[in-house]
Structures are given as C-alpha cells and as structure tokens.
Amino acid sequence: MITQFIKSREALLLLAIAIVIALVSTRFPDFAAPANAANIFNDTSILIMLALGQMVVILTRCIDLSVASNLALSGMVVALINSIVPGLPVPILLIIAISLGMIMGACNGILVWKLDIPPIVVTLGTLTIFRGIIFLISNGEWINAHEMSASFKAFPRFELLGLPVLSWMAVLTVIVFAIIVIRTPLGRAFYAVGGNPHAAVYTGIDVGFTRFMAFVIAGGVSGLCGYLWVSRYAVAYVDIAGGFELEVIAACVIGGISIAGGIGSVGGAVLGALFLGIIKNALPVINISPFWQLAISGSAIIIAVAVNARSESKKGRVILKKAEQTT
Amino acid sequence: MSEMVARNIPDRLTSRAQRVLKSWETLLLAIAILVFITNSFASPYFLNAWNLSDATFNFTEKAMIAFAMAMLIISGEIDLSVAAIIALASTAMGFVMELGFGTPVLVLTGLTVGIICGAFNGVLVTRLGLPSIVVTIGTMSLFRGISYIVLGDKAYTGYPTDFAFFGQGYVWWVFSFELVLFAVLAIIYAVLLHKTNFGRTVYAIGNNPVGAQFSGVRTARVKFVLFLLTGLMSGVAAVCLTSRLGSTRPSIAFGWELEIVTMVVLGGVNILGGAGTIPGVVLAAIIMGMVTFGFGLLNVPGIVMSIFIGLLLIGAIALPRVFAMVKRGRG
DSSP: OOOHHHHSHHHHHHHHHHHHHHHHHHGGGGSSSSHHHHHHHHHHHHHHHHHHHHHHHTTTTTOOOTTHHHHHHHHHHHHHHHOOOOOOOOOHHHHHHHHHHHHHHHHHHHHHHOOOOOHHHHHHHHHHHHHHHHHHHHTTBBOOOOGOOOOHHGGGGGGTHHHHHHHHHHHHHHHHHHHHHHHHHHHHHHHHHHHHHHHHTTTOOOHHHHHHHHHHHHHHHHHHHHHHHHHHHBBTTTTTTTTTTHHHHHHHHHHHOTTTTSOHHHHEEEEEHHHHHHHHHHHHHTTTTGGHHHHHHHHHHHHHHHHHHHHHHTSSSSHHHHHHHHO | OOOOOOOOOSSOOHHHHHHHHHHHHHHHHHHHHHHHHHHHHOOOOOSSSHHHHHHHHTTTTHHHHHHHHHHHHTTTTOOOTTHHHHHHHHHHHHHHHTOOOOOHHHHHHHHHHHHHHHHHIIIIIIISOOHHHHHHHHHHHHHHHHHHHHHTTTTTTTTOOGGGGHHHHEETTEHHHHHHHHHHHHHHHHHHHEEEEHHHHHHHHHHHHHOOOOOOOHHHHHHHHHHHHHHHHHHHHHHHHHHHEEEOOOOTTTTTHHHHHHHHHHHHOTSSSSSOOOOHHHHHHHHHHHHHHHHTTTTHHHHHHHHHHHHHHHHHHHHHHHHHHHHHHHH
C-alpha cells in the first residue's frame, strides 16, 4: 500500500508542492507558517471546489466550460436579490445560489443527455449565453460593496475555529465529494461511464443520466462558488471570473484527472488546485512579476498531461502498437 | 475527440438536387440572406458599400483561422491556442519593431512565430500522443503567458506607416486587403480540402483514424501539417490584426478561440471529426459578422450579440436532432 502511494500521482504532486514551498521558504521563511498557509488555502478554496465539480464531469468523459459563467450569473443574481431585499438571511441566498447553479448545470446536462450534443459544444454555447444573461439582468452595471448588506459580505469571512467560513466550505465540499465519489453508486457510475461507456450500459448504468447528474453537481458547486466569490470580493459585475474555467480544468489536469475519462481522484483534484494556488501566492513573495503566472501554469498543464499520458498508457493491452501510438 | 458515436452514413438514394437543397450550407445561405434583409430593413445605414466593407473586419481575421481550424477539427483534433498564438506573434512583431526592423521583417516574424507555435502543438499531439484539447489549453496559457512576461502592462505602439496596409489598406474601391485575402484563402482552403488527396485523407482520418492508418495514410504527419497550417493562419491573422489596431497588448484577441470554434461548428463541421465543408465555414463567418454589424448599428451591446451566437451554436445542432426525434417518435 505504501509503495502504491509513493508511485501515485498524489505523492508526485505532494512532492512538487513541497519543493515549491521549500524553495520559497529559503527566500521568505514565513511562507509555510500556519497563518500564511491558512491564507493560501482560503485564497484557493473556490478553485478547489470548482475543480471537484469539474472532476466528476471529466470523469464521465465530458467537459464543462460554462462553470465560470455559471458562477458569475449565480453571483450576480444573489447580489441583485441582496440589494433589493437586504433583510433576506444568508442561508436562503445560499440555497438560491446552489439551486440556480444546479438548474444551469441541468440545462447543460439535458442537452448532453437527451440530444446527445457533444459536451464541449453545449458548454461553449452556454458559456456565452450565461454571461450574456448577466448583462441583461444587470444592465451592465456593477453591484458594489455599499449596495450589499453587512451579513451578506461577512459570511465568508466569519472565523470559525481559526479558519474563515470560506475555507470550511471548501473542506466540507471535499468531504462531500469524497463520500459521493468513493461511497455511493453514483460515484462508481461516474468512473464506469468514463472508463468504458459501452460496458457501463451492459452493467445497467444509464450513461446519459449519469452524465446529467455530473453536470448538475458541477452546476450546484458553481452556484455556491458564485455567492462566495461575490461576497468575498464584495463586487458583482459582468466579467467576474472571466476565463476561470480554464484554470479549473488546469487544476484537474495537473491533479491527474484524465481528460479521456474514468481516471482521477478527489485528492488529485484538491492537490492540483492547491499547486496552482501556491504558485500564485508564491510569485509576489519571491519578487517575480505576477505576469509569469500564466506561462507557469501553462507549462504545468503541458508537463502534467505528458505525465498523465505516460501513466495511463501502461493500463490496458495494446494489440497494435504502431496504430495505437499515432491515433 | 474521445467520444464514440455511431455515424449514420446513408447510401446515395436521394438525387443531387435534393441533397443540395437539404444541405447544411443551403440552410446557412438562407439564414445569411434573412439576416441581410432584416438588417437592411432595421437600419438605413446598413446598405452602404463602405459600411458593409467596414463590417467585414468583424470576421475576416477570425475566418482565416477558422479555415485551418475546420480542417483540424475534421481530422478529429482541435487547437484552442490560436488566440494566444496571435498574442505571441504580435508581441514578437512589436519586439522586432523596437529593434528597428522594417515591415518585411515584421511580417516574416509574425508568420514564423505562428508556424513555430503550430509545430510545438503538433509535436506534442502527434509525437507524444497527447490529447489536443488539453495540450492546446496548456499552450494557450503558455503562449499568452510569454506575451505577458515580455509586455506586462505595457504595449507596443508606433508601427511603421507602410505596415498599416495589411489591416487598413484597400486593394480596389471598397475591397480591403483583408477582405481580398479572406476570399483568396477561402478558395485555397476549399481546393485543398475538397479537391486534393490531402483533403481526402483529412476526412479519412476524422472518420476512422485506425482505418486510415492501415490504408497507408500517414496520420501523424497529416495532423502535424494541419497544426502547422493553423499556426501559420494565426500568424497571418496576427499580422492583419496588429496592423489594423496599430498596437500590441498581451490581451490582444482574447477569447477569440471560442468564437472561432463557434464559427467552425456553426459552419456545419462535426466537432467529433469526419464531416464539414469550407463553404459552410465561409457562410458561418459572414453570418456572424453581419449579425454583429447589424446589432451594432441598432446599438445592441456586443454581449447581447454573444447570447445570440451561443443560442445559434446550440440551436444549430439541437434543432435537427429534435426534428429527428419527433420524426422517429411518429414513425
């Protein structure tokens, strides 16, 4: 079991993260101090949650490019509701955000399930549609901090046992996803559908419905993150989290989740997101311009996908070696 | 793409006229004419040669890349890094300009950077056998990231005046250099895809990569060439766009990759590979450009237009399937 862990993707990522932290600590000893570590985790919470949602979608051989737009729309709706009805308690807003996100996820899911449209096309379309709707409902105007109620803004910052609620939300999401993926029939179905859809059908799994559920779950997480994002940064406008969907996919790929489906783990997704989060926070500390971040995460994706391909190619029997390599 | 979908390839039972009438391109042509008529009724400024000529700048640069992208998608791969290649090529051109080189060197630099980026994608996908969608998401960050490292929050301006011809010059009357280039490239790509052996192998690879391999098609090499072409076209688009804007920022052409893929899919190219035509892509490009222009004349914000494009993308694929389902339900 130990040797198995050492060879695993999670161990490799832990090692990479440890090296980054060690290198940064030589320049800035307080980088790994608990307070700063907690800050970094808090800063990465939303990425971790979205990466988990994206993970279940990718496990079923689909992809969801609309998560960032979904986040922005859910965030805008709850911010608008809050500015109109400031007295509405936060739990109700949370429920609204999550259900709204799930509805948007269900739109993606229905199109993939019932009409069999490739997920990349569906979510490419909904990506622009969701963002456009934000403009329509907000008239392109910003909702600023002074238009939000105090409790609305305080919720993600509220400290509980030393950590802000935002971090606890991420911890809770990780636990829920671990249970769903490892302990429920639905979680097994995600792997089965992605690993071999035809075989999954013969074992009695409804492939389309499983994919639909994956999109609904990813949508729900995006909706939740929508509220958290808007309340944390205390601003809502059309372009929030623009392009964030690619960072989420990057976190998944770095975390060893195979884009071909069926391979990946909750731990991998979390570590992949943390790796990106740590690099993002380390650059200013060691005096490298934040403009380097994009190129570094790009390189990390390419290296990660090359490593993924190598570990995946060992699995399964290759009958025609030449043909397999080139296809 | 990784999806396995049984394709319905019917025998040639219908007549040629029937096939043409029922084809995707005919539908697109009808939509294009409809958009054109609606626009000319909606705004008195639409039917003006110079206004229409201005409107073509909305799509010419994107469409140049879309031609190469269409072939790439037909072969079963995709390149999401095209917009980032524009950024990198444009940055390289700015860098060379600062060194004091003239227009010919600038153009050559843009094209070369485009080809190198395409080759980089091609090597990763065909030599290392990595999935193109992830590779190009990675190179998309990498290429644009290099632009950000070089430029940061600054911009290159002050391109030589004769460089402005590519994006602002006119060949004859209202026909801009970009529009003429668009037309010439459309013909070249249509011939390449529909009339040459190379084009046939692209379809073969998209429909059945293993089968193509065993029929003697060098799949890896064909795909590599397609990545090169896509890189080259991104370089060409970078020259035109940089010349038109007269400046380079690292955020140049941000988000274009999704618009270009939308254009290709709307043009009837199967995102799973194996089917699609260049005329379809040309029509899709014109439709998207005209809709943008028409909405612009009516003071509709660009983002509302993007809702329309998104709906068009999903509707274009969903509606035929809904009709097929209803038909099946009855029969």
